[in-house]
Amino acid sequence: MRETGERDVPLVTVGASDTLTWSGLRLDVLGPHWVPAAQRGAGTEPGAADPGADGTGVNNTSLVVRATTRAGRILLTGDVEPTAQADLLAADADLGADVLKVPHHGSPAVLDRFLTAVGPRIAVVSVGDNSYGHPHATTLRTLRRAGTLVARTDTSGTVAVVADDGDPALVRRGPR
Numbered sequence: 612m613r614e615t616g617e618r619d620v621p622l623v624t625v626g627a628s629d630t631l632t633w634s635g636l637r638l639d640v641l642g643p644h645w646v647p648a649a650q651r652g653a654g655t656e657p658g659a660a661d662p663g664a665d666g667t668g669v670n671n672t673s674l675v676v677r678a679t680t681r682a683g684r685i686l687l688t689g690d691v692e693p694t695a696q697a698d699l700l701a702a703d704a705d706l707g708a709d710v711l712k713v714p715h716h717g718s719p720a721v722l723d724r725f726l727t728a729v730g731p732r733i734a735v736v737s738v739g740d741n742s743y744g745h746p747h748a749t750t751l752r753t754l755r756r757a758g759t760l761v762a763r764t765d766t767s768g769t770v771a772v773v774a775d776d777g778d779p780a781l782v783r784r785g786p787r
Contacts (some may be wrong), residue, residue: 625674631654635681641704642675643695670715672696682774683709686729690715696725709724709779710772712737713754717746723753735770736763 615622625631631638673689686708691699692715699706700722711731714721716738734754736746746763752760760781762770768785 614628628721637679639677640674641677641706642699643672643693648770667692667715667720668694671698673714675699677705677708680774681777682772683764683777685710685712685772685779686731687712688714692720693725696722700728709733710735710779711759713746713750715745716741716743717750718743718745721750721753726750726753726757730757731759733772733779734759734761735772736761736765738763738765740765 612622614626623631625640627640627642629640631640665734668785670690670692671694673691673695674687675689675691675695676687679685686706688711688756694761706725706728708729710732710733711726711729713734713736714725717736731754736751738745751761762772762781762783765784766786767783769783770785771781771782774780
């Protein structure tokens with residue numbers, strides 16, 4: 612906050628159901644959208660004090676944004692884990708997108724039904740060298756089996772999604 616204040620850059624606080632618009636860009640904030648555990652079917656309440664044994668519970672507070680652009684709809688998912696993915700599904704959020712920024716660097720903690728609900732033509736996995744095994748083979752296999760073009764920043768270098776006659780197209784510059 613200090614940094615943005617010193618540079619006269621406005622900060623905007625957003626939450627689920629908020630929308631921001633500019634010329635050629637619309638951002639719909641979809642989450643975090645927490646649904647009571649009873650409606651989800653099982654599990655603990657998101658945002659509970661216990662972040663999980665592995666410390667990934669905080670990932671469920673990732674901002675989930677659907678961007679509507681000249682290149683189509685893009686779903687930006689941060690590091691959402693299965694609990695937050697299930698919350699979005701239970702809330703009947705419109706997850707459909709042409710492009711998906713794959714949650715949590717393509718970890719195996721991505722629900723197949725979440726990927727099915729998004730139905731992307733292009734999936735971008737933002738990942739570098741890591742000891743976690745990201746992206747995970749099962750996540751990549753699920754995407755490819757659905758006919759999704761997958762781009763990984765660890766093997767493709769820099770990737771960008773651009774508009775090509777109103778459709779999304781992938782541009783790669785790499786590998787690094």
